[in-house]
Amino acid sequence: xxxxFFLAIIVFAGTxxxxxxxRAMKRIGEVHDFSPRSLLRVMAGAFSCGTxxxxxxxxxxxFFALLALLSWRNVSFVVPATALNYALGALGGRYLLGExxxxxxxxxxxLVCLGVVFVCIG
Amino acid sequence: xxxxxxxxxxxxxxxxxxxTFGPLGDVLLSRGMKRIGAVSSFSPGPxxxxxSKVFSSPAIWLGIGSLFLFFISYLLVLSWADYSYIQPVxxxxxxxxxLLGYFFxxxxxxxxxxAGVLTICVGVFLVGxxxxxxxxxx
Numbered sequence: 647x648x649x650x651f652f653l654a655i656i657v658f659a660g661t662x663x664x665x666x667x668x669r670a671m672k673r674i675g676e677v678h679d680f681s682p683r684s685l686l687r688v689m690a691g692a693f694s695c696g697t698x699x700x701x702x703x704x705x706x707x708x709f710f711a712l713l714a715l716l717s718w719r720n721v722s723f724v725v726p727a728t729a730l731n732y733a734l735g736a737l738g739g740r741y742l743l744g745e746x747x748x749x750x751x752x753x754x755x756x757l758v759c760l761g762v763v764f765v766c767i768g
Numbered sequence: 769x770x771x772x773x774x775x776x777x778x779x780x781x782x783x784x785x786x787x788t789f790g791p792l793g794d795v796l797l798s799r800g801m802k803r804i805g806a807v808s809s810f811s812p813g814p815x816x817x818x819x820s821k822v823f824s825s826p827a828i829w830l831g832i833g834s835l836f837l838f839f840i841s842y843l844l845v846l847s848w849a850d851y852s853y854i855q856p857v858x859x860x861x862x863x864x865x866x867l868l869g870y871f872f873x874x875x876x877x878x879x880x881x882x883a884g885v886l887t888i889c890v891g892v893f894l895v896g897x898x899x900x901x902x903x904x905x906x
Binding site for chain 2: 664665667668671672674675676677680685688689692712713714716717718720721724729731732735736738739740743744745746747748750751753754755756757758759760761762763764765767
């Protein structure tokens with residue numbers, strides 16, 4: 647029960663946080679220049695946005711739940727089990743971020759999730 | 769065509785950085801947390817003691833540094849690529865985690881787990897065949 651609860655925090659807070667972060671970076675626009683000064687400017691722009699901080703807050707929550715779970719189970723169980731994020735991520739990408747998720751992409755995501763089930767059985 | 773090719777190359781470089789630093793960070797955190805021991809109580813005293821052990825562990829700091837580099841690469845790639853593309857493609861890192869867990873932490877990795885890692889890799893390959901950007905900047 648404790649494991650399932652922490653796993654749920656990792657999956658929902660982690661995926662939700664990543665979607666907020668993705669939204670913030672799309673607002674910044676594509677990065678073309680990778681010089682240190684330009685990267686600093688991009689990061690300053692990204693971190694002055696409320697959406698980014700909401701995302702980071704949720705990801706931080708997920709991170710501490712991950713640390714706790716890592717103290718109870720092996721990394722080769724914990725990290726693959728958190729791959730349930732991928733099913734939620736594809737749904738979020740499609741319905742919340744407006745991305746076009748083709749059949750091939752859905753199939754790929756389904757295989758990633760199936761792989762996670764195998765890993766958990768193992 | 770040239771722009772698409774350049775964008776694809778750029779995406780690939782940042783995915784390699786993510787797949788390197790993400791799993792490395794996870795393994796370092798795992799090693800650090802295993803040394804500290806299981807979190808046995810969530811009351812303020814023991815929790816504070818655990819936190820002070822966590823943040824004085826070199827493995828934890830190296831893990832955090834590695835995950836920071838992963839995060840910067842992740843942010844940059846998300847500025848042009850779909851979240852629903854980058855997220856599953858970065859799952860190739862699970863193979864890296866299984867290998868690192870097996871060789872460095874001596875975790876038991878069963879046939880089912882290896883089969884799972886292989887299935888994940890096939891899924892990643894399929895997602896990798898789709899266009900990496902389907903939206904315009906908001």
